[in-house]
Amino acid sequence: MIDLKQDAIEMYRKHNKYMVDADIEQLGSLLDDEFHLVHMTGMVQSKQKWLSEIQSGQMHYFSSTEEHVTITELTDNQAILVGQSQVDASIHGSRNTWPLQLILHLSMIDGHWMIMHIDASMY
Structure with a gap:
């Protein structure tokens, strides 16, 4: 039996690890093709643009220290996760170092969670 909540939390942790590792291949595999990221500044980036800025070093993540993570909504095929980390x-x-709150909107696709979009803000 799949533990949907724990799988969603693991998705968040993998996202942060791959972001810090600048592993755009693994990070990209977690993101839906139509993914977009809304930065805390309000700037919206597509999957391709965000990954290219990580690859080029324009966006370099040195560390992400998790402080709190919770699932605010959960069904068999949708989840909303709120993660707070010092980034x-x-x-x-x-x-x-920003107190970064990420709201991940997840959809279950082919038996695993995919990140559809992320809203970033400070907490």
């Missing part, structure tokens, strides 16, 4: 990153040349 040390250099974004377009500006390095800081």
Whole structure:
């Protein structure tokens, strides 16, 4: 039996690990083709644009220290996860540690969670 809640939390943790590792292949495999990321500035990026900025080093994530993660909605095929982490990153040349809250919107596709979009903000 699949534990949907635990699988969703593991998805968040893998996302953070691959982001810090700059492993765009693994990170990309977690993201739906129509994925988009809404940054805390309001900027919206497509999957391809975000991954290319990680690959080029324009967005470099040094560490992500999880503080809190919860599932706010869960069905057999949809989940919303709210994760809060301290993220040390250099974004377009500006390095800081941000208290970053990510709201992951997940859909179950072919038996596994896919990240459809993420809304980022500070907490």
